[in-house]
Amino acid sequence: xxxxxxxxxxxxDFTAVNDISFTVEAGEIFAFLGPNGAGKTTTxxxxxxxxxxxxxxxxxxxxxxxxxxxxxxxxxxxxFQDPSLDSEQTAYENMELHxxxxxxxRKVRGERIEDLLKLFELWERRDxxxxxxxxGMKRRLExxxxxxxxxxxxxxxxxxxxxxxxxxxxxxxxxxxxNETQRTTVFLTTHYMDEADRVAHRIAVIDHGGIVAQGTPQxxxxxxxxxxxxxxxLSLTGSSIxxxxxxxxxxxxxxxxxxxxx
Amino acid sequence: MSAIYILWLRELKRYVRSKxxxxxxxxxxxxxxxxxxxGLGPVFQKAGNGSYLQFVAPxxxxxxxxxxxxxxxxxxxWDRQFGFLKExxxxxxxxxxxxxxxxxxxxxxxxxxxxxILVVCLIAGFRPVQLSMxxxxxxxxxxxxxxxxxxxxxFGSILQDMxxxxxxxxxxxxxxxxxxxxxxxxxxxxxxxxxxTRLDPLTYGVDALRGxxxxxxxxxxxxxxxxxxxxxxxxxxxxxxxxxKVQL
Numbered sequence: 001x002x003x004x005x006x007x008x009x010x011x012x013d014f015t016a017v018n019d020i021s022f023t024v025e026a027g028e029i030f031a032f033l034g035p036n037g038a039g040k041t042t043t044x045x046x047x048x049x050x051x052x053x054x055x056x057x058x059x060x061x062x063x064x065x066x067x068x069x070x071x072x073x074x075x076x077x078x079x080f081q082d083p084s085l086d087s088e089q090t091a092y093e094n095m096e097l098h099x100x101x102x103x104x105x106r107k108v109r110g111e112r113i114e115d116l117l118k119l120f121e122l123w124e125r126r127d128x129x130x131x132x133x134x135x136g137m138k139r140r141l142e143x144x145x146x147x148x149x150x151x152x153x154x155x156x157x158x159x160x161x162x163x164x165x166x167x168x169x170x171x172x173x174x175x176x177x178x179n180e181t182q183r184t185t186v187f188l189t190t191h192y193m194d195e196a197d198r199v200a201h202r203i204a205v206i207d208h209g210g211i212v213a214q215g216t217p218q219x220x221x222x223x224x225x226x227x228x229x230x231x232x233x234l235s236l237t238g239s240s241i242x243x244x245x246x247x248x249x250x251x252x253x254x255x256x257x258x259x260x261x262x
Numbered sequence: 263m264s265a266i267y268i269l270w271l272r273e274l275k276r277y278v279r280s281k282x283x284x285x286x287x288x289x290x291x292x293x294x295x296x297x298x299x300x301g302l303g304p305v306f307q308k309a310g311n312g313s314y315l316q317f318v319a320p321x322x323x324x325x326x327x328x329x330x331x332x333x334x335x336x337x338x339x340w341d342r343q344f345g346f347l348k349e350x351x352x353x354x355x356x357x358x359x360x361x362x363x364x365x366x367x368x369x370x371x372x373x374x375x376x377x378x379i380l381v382v383c384l385i386a387g388f389r390p391v392q393l394s395m396x397x398x399x400x401x402x403x404x405x406x407x408x409x410x411x412x413x414x415x416x417f418g419s420i421l422q423d424m425x426x427x428x429x430x431x432x433x434x435x436x437x438x439x440x441x442x443x444x445x446x447x448x449x450x451x452x453x454x455x456x457x458x459t460r461l462d463p464l465t466y467g468v469d470a471l472r473g474x475x476x477x478x479x480x481x482x483x484x485x486x487x488x489x490x491x492x493x494x495x496x497x498x499x500x501x502x503x504x505x506x507k508v509q510l
Binding site: 045048049050051052070073074076078079082083084085086087088089093096097098100101102103129 | 264265267268269272275279280341346348349350351352353354453487509510
């Protein structure tokens with residue numbers, strides 16, 4: 001379903017993604033794990049047409065997303081790591097806008113929006129402007145929105161960041177359900193190893209832009225002689241802490257905070 | 263089509279909901295209209311050019327549309343930083359539709375702003391020569407709005423941060439306004455200024471509005487319309503192209 005060959009992304013001298021290759025089979029839940037700044041999000045951005053790779057080949061369900069952008073976009077849905085809601089619109093309007101962009105048939109639109117908002121306990125607040133929401137509620141809305149259409153491939157970029165255990169449980173239950181009933185292929189990143197251990201069929205560990213190990217959770221544990229996936233992860237990537245430099249986006253968020261906008 | 267509509271609607275909703283922004287964006291045109299309109303009035307009259315308020319009103323309306331339209335495009339900066347842009351860029355919708363929806367939304371908001379200022383002008387004592395030409399005035403307001411909303415989208419597609427915004431403000435938007443003849447007549451200008459004003463797209467917008475509102479077009483409506491339409495097509499193509507190249 002997803003095929004990546006020798007994928008490279010360079011920003012000037014800095015190589016964010018260095019010659020990675022992997023394959024995700026149809027109906028598989030694939031976890032992409034790595035420390036901060038390892039290249040996870042950059043990879044997802046290239047897979048989802050937001051970034052053009054420096055070199056290498058990608059295929060999503062047989063389509064090259066760098067060439068057939070629109071056709072490829074029809075194949076997947078994505079929950080981003082950082083916010084992507086329109087904070088000036090209500091929860092319902094955000095869902096509706098998404099439904100229109102993704103061409104969810106009008107007949108099922110209202111019903112599906114209602115189901116998902118209820119599932120993630122936002123139905124009561126559906127007519128409130130998103131900027132009045134707490135961080136957790138925004139996150140829940142992002143996730144509910146990601147499930148609104150039923151794509152063949154679902155990208156989840158650290159979907160559980162900042163979620164309470166209840167919502168986290170709700171999320172993974174739903175993901176597993178989609179995977180089992182619709183055979184949705186899931187590509188996810190997370191920092192919570194227990195989650196990856198619980199839901200992923202296969203895992204790739206990425207560090208400094210390169211893949212350092214691939215296999216089932218069991219295989220990774222055996223490979224590293226570890227009892228838990230967390231241990232396996234640490235022995236594969238080392239225990240030093242990584243720093244990501246602030247991007248212009250982060251700087252602007254600071255300015256925005258200062259001026260009290262949103 | 264539905265994607266264009268929903269993105270257009272979004273721009274409108276955002277506008278209607280930000281009351282403070284509406285008020286703030288009307289402040290500057292009001293200053294120009296009232297302070298210049300009444301302050302320079304006597305001098306203008308003595309020079310034998312008639313009422314300055316009559317003369318400057320179409321200019322101030324154009325200015326309102328210019329600022330509002332360009333800022334709507336640059337507001338993409340916020341969508342980029344707050345993430346909403348991503349949501350539209352990964353959607354299975356041709357980017358050109360996303361761009362058109364946003365641009366038309368911004369243009370519509372700009373026309374509404376221009377209309378509000380037109381009403382203020384009427385209250386302040388501005389009198390269009392022929393009321394029957396008023397509908398045509400809206401056509402030109404829409405044209406100006408589309409030209410600059412498209413330009414704003416082009417800027418918004420390249421800009422990464424607030425510093426770039428200042429650059430555009432000081433070296434693009436303000437010159438476009440001041441060199442457009444919004445505040446002064448185009449007759450008897452020094453040669454250099456005469457040439458520069460003719461390179462400014464807004465000049466033709468202001469001129470067309472003067473043509474229909476106070477019957478004082480310098481170039482003639484036919485030329486104004488052809489220039490504005492050509493530039494609209496050019497800027498829409500430019501905006502569409504740059505927007506299609508946006509990477510996040």
